Amino acid sequence: MKCNFCGGESSSVVETRKLDGGSVIRRRRQCSSCEKRFTTYEKMRKSFPTVLKSGGGTEDFSREKLSKGVSKACEKRPIGEEGVKEIVDSVEAAIADKNVTTISSEEIGEIVMEKLKAVDQVAYVRFASVYRSFEDLNSFREELEELKTD
Template sequence: MDCPDCGNDRTRVIDTGTSTDGMSVRRRRECQRCSFRFTTYERPEWNSLQVKKRDGRIESFSREKLRAGVERAVEKRQVTEKAVTDVVDTIESELQDHETCIVPSRLIGELASEKLRDLDQVAYIRFVSVYKAFSEPEEFLRELDAVLDAELDDFGRSTPQNLSDNL
């Protein structure tokens, strides 16, 4: 930290404490050349979204990682590049609207799952199988049943005949 009086870059911290707002650290400093004393404040800088991973680590949000996950899920499906971009834009926008700059990775996975479910059900199953780390075939079946049940509800679920009439 440069001295504001003489410009010397050798200063020492005399006292450290929390500011009155609790959001920054207040430091009293003294120049080692001219003995001028001054106060500095350190505040966290949030230039971008931060993601709290399952293991507790915090890393910067990566639009590229999100896009890569969505693209893997929609691979070889009839989903346009624009649709993928729209999904990623929507998720990023919803994350930016949160009151905090640190979002749990779980929230990103839930938002991506929700958007993919509306976009393409096969892509949705692919995505959640990785996101939820399916390890047993029964987990696939439960998720697939949930998707199929929702689809049947959309058709009025009275009889199989009604379903075939709507197709």
């Protein structure tokens, strides 16, 4: 488990907590070199729900795919690699917390949007513009207008 700050390879566990259903284990760790603390989420792969794709069919939940979408939305925003990782972690934890066997890709999109909205409005809008369907375009426009007047 590499340190998020200095890349140090050794750390000690300060606190361990199981998130709902025990499918995700959150650990607070302290780096042995720089002594900074960071959080890791470890999950039991099997407990992730199968993703129902919007066009039909199913696929396994993919952290890589999720990361790609989030990093794309966060491009050139003051979020950084670490911030992206944190968002992805929290999305994963939220999915695992649902304790369901299937989840739609829309539901995942909604969770991501919720997390992004709290972190960075521009990243949120970028992500939303990719994920939201055309039916939602009006509410999306309204949201854009709201952002412009900030």
